[in-house]
Amino acid sequence: MSYQTQGFNIDNSGRRVVVDPVTRIEGHLRCEVNLDGNNVITNAVSTGTMWRGLEVILKGRDPRDAWAFTERICGVCTGTHALTSVRAVEDALGIKIPDNANIIRNLMQGTLWVHDHLVHFYHLHALDWVDVVSALSADPKRTSELAQSLSNWPMSSPGYFRDLQSRLKRFVDSGQLGPFRNGYWGHPAYKLPPEANLMAVAHYLEALDFQKEIVKIHTIFGGKNPHPNWLVGGMPCAINVDDVGAVGAINMERLNLVSKIIDDIITFCDQVYLPDVIAIASFYKDWGAIGGGLSSQSVLSYGDFPDRANDYSASSLLVPTGAVINGNFKEIMPVNLRDPEEIQEFVPHSWYSYPEGAKGLHPFDGVTQPHFELGKDFKGRKTKIEQLDEAGKYSWIKAPRWRGHAMEVGPLARYLIGYHQNRPDIKEPVDALLGKLNVPVTALFSTLGRTAARCLEAQWAAHKMRYFFDKLIANIKNGDTATANVDRWEPRTWPAEVKGVGFTEAPRGALGHWVKIKNTRIDSYQCVVPTTWNGSPRDEQGQIGAFEASLMNTRMAKPEEPLEILRTIHSFDPCLACSTHVLSPAGEELVNVKVC
Amino acid sequence: MQMESFYDVMRSQGVSRRSFLKFCSLTATSMGLGAGFVPQIAHALENQPRTPVIWLHGLECTCCSESFIRSAHPLAKDAILSMISLDYDDTIMAAAGHQAEAILDEITTKYKGNYIVAVEGNPPLNEDGMFCMPGGEPFVEKLKRVSKDASAIIAWGACASWGCVQAAKPNPTRATPVADVITDKPIIKVPGCPPIPEVMAAVITYMVTFGRIPPLDRQGRPKMFYGQRIHDKCYRRPHFDAGQFVEDWDDEGARKGYCLYKMGCKGPTTYNACSTVRWNDGVSFPIQSGHGCIGCSENGFWDKGSFYDRVVDINQFGIESNADKIGLTVAGAAGAAIVAHAAVSAIKSTALKRQDLKSLNDVQREETR
Amino acid sequence: MKPLKTYGFDNDIPAELGGRRTTAVYVYQAPVRIWHWLTAISVMVLAITGFFIGKPLPTLSGEASAHFLMGYIRFAHFAAAYVLAVGLIFRIYWAIVGNAYSRELFIVPVWDPQWWREFFYEVRWYMFMVRYPKKYVGHNPVGQFAMFCFFLCAVGMILSGFALYGEGLGEQSWAYRMFGWVISLVGGNSMTLHGLHRLGMWFTILFVMLHIYAAIREDIMSKQSMISTMVSGFRMFKS
Missing domain, CATH: 1.20.5 (Single alpha-helices involved in coiled-coils or other helix-helix interfaces)
Incomplete structure (x- = not known):
């Protein structure tokens, strides 16, 4: 069977390759592809293979608790669901938060962005580009020269790399390779010279040490990480820099620690992360033309980082909001999360059924009726699936569409929108990076483009944290230390029936929560999350989602070692627990509950 | 084949024998063990090959893995490179698909009876277990198969220990704690959402260092970290005894660091090391940062009413009754x-x-x- | 003393009860009376302090070292709890060595149809369906049943209370070792036990309300002494 959609020719007649589990992601994902005679992918199928059901569980609970439940949707992008949730509840109840709370939330979100992007690049994505075993044959002296030519990062002496190499050698010689066991070492798609590999392995380990420092900002304001604490109406951490009891609140010592960590983050992004991405990308420029998928056609961003508290309009959001369809970047359209015609979800290829079949549903009106049913041509048996049939239902992920279009979300989407809006804080670093790599702007529409945009965004967020921290200090200097608004804390002050929307840009892309509150309890709660957009299965028209589109037309060097698939899928930083967190028991009637 | 021991690794990094023994004594102290254990720790670190660990993921949110890599002592990299052999963990492993699944067979055969299974998340049992189907099969099958020849099981976090958020009422997938599915192996529950990074690292290094499972309390948790309530060691406890409470968010009491009991703090009923070990290298813990404890290491903490109420809901009398x-x-x-x-x-x-x-x-x- | 086939009676006090035309019978021996009033005081202290442990009083200002309010409230709660618990143990002992009426609280003769008949007779009396109650030297069957419920509740409160107390003393404490299983019994999260313990408090308050009301009312309406009996030990029959 073959057909055209979104400029791709889908043909599932060739040899089928299954990758399950796709590792180095959050959650459980399966990929199946068909290859033609030249090992080029002609059909791609991505399947979310887990399902949890938080929205069903949220029904009937106290809306002030919702942040804690939704935060547990994902421990990797920890906090972003909580932030989205308190925004949704505040929107519903008409709560205005103090400026300091807005600033602290932006600092928390910035922390998450940097942490998530850094861990993604070094610990989830780097092994797609870096051959650990090849690092054993590197010359430490030349590695040192390479590192010093890239940045002033001090950990770059020949002795440092020699020690590291010898530790690595003893590790490999032990025969206990741990997480590097059965990797695709020596695969022809690995292009880095041994010295670059050794440097990257060093930074893999340094980043592993450093990431735990970044999250201390969450710990200071939220008490712990993963899963810091939040509050409807502000933030729970009181500020007291002057008076008795200051040691039990945000005081000068705490602020100094935050400031130091921000400095360290900026240094690490400037001196390690970005130089590494440039160095690695310069050996993989061909990947600037692979894996573009939907990014050149349809991208979406809700926007985030409100500069002014309680103002979520485009002029206040430091991360741009907008949608592009049909590749027309000249026209960036506004996004309205409340418009029932804009965001809709479909289920013809998802393991759910709708009462009205093909009709898409806006999150405020969503329905969830799980319906596990394999397509008629699947291979294996129900509890031992060998091959799925994408003509039938094949994923626990629903198919969200914006005005009927499958969209890509994430750092690349945000950067493409910001770039085409000519925002200097986005356009200038992008142009500088393109210039350094000597590639055209169209190279952004690629696997490499996603990885590069993520890096630039981490750097952007690091500098914005400094901006917000300075604002916080200015407020405190002016005597404003309020962190919470408790006017509507007590449920008896709430209207009987309200609804609200909260949104953020999670590290992986656009995230929205829709809540309805009735008689002080959650009546319905729904989330549409980034990986639901990117990992979407097909819809009624056969439109494919961003993962599937990005795999199309990629040539695999050794199909039995699916390194190319991993590279492109990882460039999205998939989060499957997010995308498939909703469910309801078979046979139970669920009204106003919907799966994202 | 030469096995690299922890001592070898440290020597190769230029650590002297003297410093190595100092490290051992610090380790002993941090585990609450006396000086008599130092030679034992040193011997173990010098000679043992690293214990293989298979880290499985069921229905979860990966917060436990994220927490584990936050460990400051030992550093996650040292734990992974030198203390254990983390041969399978879908979140960080290089291999995928068939190459990944092949590792499970290799380890369970070669190290039969000598490997540890660490479980993050839990298996759902409804819909024949297909609510979680890595590799195209129910997770519960994978869990049972891999656990069969393990020496012990570590149940990471509230998910594996109790069920956590997906098992909160009405538990639509019938997400089930590991101990209800694996009944013939010693199971060490390390609850928390997530557990404290250094606690996770300490539990696993205790096991590989001493070759035994830590003493467990009535509910199967290591006594050394779950033997006391957060309330017992909370630095705000004097304010509780004095009767000084935060009455409202950001009020005078909040700024002075008064007790969060009236804001629903679950410290008095939560067994964990948050108020002693604290979080993220000892920087803070929830109460220190102004929010009450939500009791995330306790069984069924999602279903005890609002996190902001002290007098809890009694579900048998309807969801809003206390x-x-x-x-x-x-x-x-x-x-x-x-x-x-x-x-x-x-x-x-x-x-x-x-x-x-x-x-x-x-x-x-x-x-x- | 032999148990009587007939629990209540309508006219004069039977001779075998030492009645013999007298109008007073010695019912409650001194230890029972002392126990009653000690328990009454400790239950009152427990309920008041318990209420404020769950919902503390408004915050005190100044340094923490200057106050110990919650500490005193909790101390009073625990001290009263010891009085209640030790008293109940003593009372059980006295049920064995004391007179026949001292056993009434603990053994409800549910196997005896006569007891049930009188139980429903008393229910009818309380519902104004009969004009006069039967006379009882000890408790009437409804009262006896209520007392037994209170006894069960007290045992539950002591078990749950000492389990929670054991949490405070620590896992190595005698209280936790002896009573910690109660926490496991209700699912392992002691928040649940706190909730049930508080529910028990409300049940006790309910019992106390009904107990006092019934005692006063019977004193007035059933022509037998109630309140003074628990002071002097003698039941006076006024007919």
């Missing part, structure tokens, strides 16, 4: 009934007195007839 609501209602009703009953009694009594012109015994005789 002891005080029930009690006040019943006491109020009883009070009203007593007043009414007393009033009727008074009226009846007056009426009877009038009738009592007749002899009492006559009346009773009439009644008994």
Whole structure:
């Protein structure tokens, strides 16, 4: 069977390759592809293979608790669901938060962005580009020269790399390779010279040490990480820099620690992360033309980082909001999360059924009726699936569409929108990076483009944290230390029936929560999350989602070692627990509950 | 093949024997062990090959993995490179698909009876287990297969220990704690959402260092970290005893660091090391940062009412009921009934007195007839 | 003393009860009376302090070292709890060595149809369906049943209370070792036990309300002494 959609020719007649589990992601994902005679992918199928059901569980609970439940949707992008949730509840109840709370939330979100992007690049994505075993044959002296030519990062002496190499050698010689066991070492798609590999392995380990420092900002304001604490109406951490009891609140010592960590983050992004991405990308420029998928056609961003508290309009959001369809970047359209015609979800290829079949549903009106049913041509048996049939239902992920279009979300989407809006804080670093790599702007529409945009965004967020921290200090200097608004804390002050929307840009892309509150309890709660957009299965028209589109037309060097698939899928930083967190028991009637 | 021991690794990094022994004594202290254990730790670190660990993921959110890599002592990289052999963990492993699944067979065969299975998340049992189907099969099958020849199971976090958020009412997937599925192996529960990074690292290094499982409490948790309540060691405890509470968010009490009991803090009923070990290299913990403990290491903490209430919901009486609501209602009703009953009694009594012109015994005789 | 086939009676006090035309019978021996009033005081202290442990009083200002309010409230709660618990143990002992009425609280003769008949007779009396109650030297069947419920509740409160107390003393403490299983019994999260313990408090308050009301009312209406009996030990029959 073959057909055209979104400029791709889908043909599932060739040899089928299954990758399950796709590792180095959050959650459980399966990929199946068909290859033609030249090992080029002609059909791609991505399947979310887990399902949890938080929205069903949220029904009937106290809306002030919702942040804690939704935060547990994902421990990797920890906090972003909580932030989205308190925004949704505040929107519903008409709560205005103090400026300091807005600033602290932006600092928390910035922390998450940097942490998530850094861990993604070094610990989830780097092994797609870096051959650990090849690092054993590197010359430490030349590695040192390479590192010093890239940045002033001090950990770059020949002795440092020699020690590291010898530790690595003893590790490999032990025969206990741990997480590097059965990797695709020596695969022809690995292009880095041994010295670059050794440097990257060093930074893999340094980043592993450093990431735990970044999250201390969450710990200071939220008490712990993963899963810091939040509050409807502000933030729970009181500020007291002057008076008795200051040691039990945000005081000068705490602020100094935050400031130091921000400095360290900026240094690490400037001196390690970005130089590494440039160095690695310069050996993989061909990947600037692979894996573009939907990014050149349809991208979406809700926007985030409100500069002014309680103002979520485009002029206040430091991360741009907008949608592009049909590749027309000249026209960036506004996004309205409340418009029932804009965001809709479909289920013809998802393991759910709708009462009205093909009709898409806006999150405020969503329905969830799980319906596990394999397509008629699947291979294996129900509890031992060998091959799925994408003509039938094949994923626990629903198919969200914006005005009927499958969209890509994430750092690349945000950067493409910001770039085409000519925002200097986005356009200038992008142009500088393109210039350094000597590639055209169209190279952004690629696997490499996603990885590069993520890096630039981490750097952007690091500098914005400094901006917000300075604002916080200015407020405190002016005597404003309020962190919470408790006017509507007590449920008896709430209207009987309200609804609200909260949104953020999670590290992986656009995230929205829709809540309805009735008689002080959650009546319905729904989330549409980034990986639901990117990992979407097909819809009624056969439109494919961003993962599937990005795999199309990629040539695999050794199909039995699916390194190319991993590279492109990882460039999205998939989060499957997010995308498939909703469910309801078979046979139970669920009204106003919907799966994202 | 030469196995690289932890001592080898440290020597190769230029660590002297003297420093190595100092490290061992620090390790002993941080585990709450006496100086007598130092030679034992040193011997173990010098000689043992690293214990293979298979880290499985069921229905979860990966917060436990994220927490584990936050460990400051030992650093996650040192734990992974030198203390254990983390041969399978879908979140960080290089291999995928068939190459990844092949590792499970290799380890379970080669190290039969000598590997540890660490489980993050839990298996759902509804829909034949297909709510979680890595590799196209139910996770519960994978868990059972891999656990069969393990020496011990570590149940990471609230998911594997108790069920956590996906098992909160109405638990639509029938997400089930590991101990309910694997019944023939020692299971060490390390609850928390997530557990404290250094606690996770300490539990696993305790096991590989001493070759035994840590002493467990009644509910299967290591006593060394879950033996005391957060309340017992909370630095705000003096304010509790004094009767000084945060009454409202960001009020005077909040700024002075008063006790968060009235804001629903679950520290008095939560067994964890947050107030002693603290979080992220000892930077803070929830109470220190102004929010009450939500009790995330306790069984069923999602279903005990709002996180901001101290008097908990009792689900059998409907989702919004707690002891005080029930009690006040019943006491109020009883009070009203007593007043009414007393009033009727008074009226009846007056009426009877009038009738009592007749002899009492006559009346009773009439009644008994 | 032999148990009586007939629990209540309508006219004069039977001779075998030492009645013999007297109008007073010695019912409650001194230890029982002392126990009653000690328990009454401790239950009152427990309920008041317990209420404020769950919902503390408004915050005190100044340094923490200057106050110990919650500490004193909790101390009073625990001290009263010891009085209640030790008293109950003593009371059980006295049920064995004391007179027949001292056993009433603990053994409800549910196997005896006569007891049930009188139980429903008393229910009818309380519902104004009969004019006069039967006379009882000890408790009437409804009262006896209520007392038994209170006894069960007290045992539950002591078990749950000492389990929670054991949490405070620590896992190595005698209280936790002896009573910690109660926490596991209700699912392992002691928040649940706190909730049930508080529900028990409300049940006790309910019992106290009904107990006092019934005692006063019977004193007035049933022509037998109630309140003074628990002071002097003698039941006076006024007919």
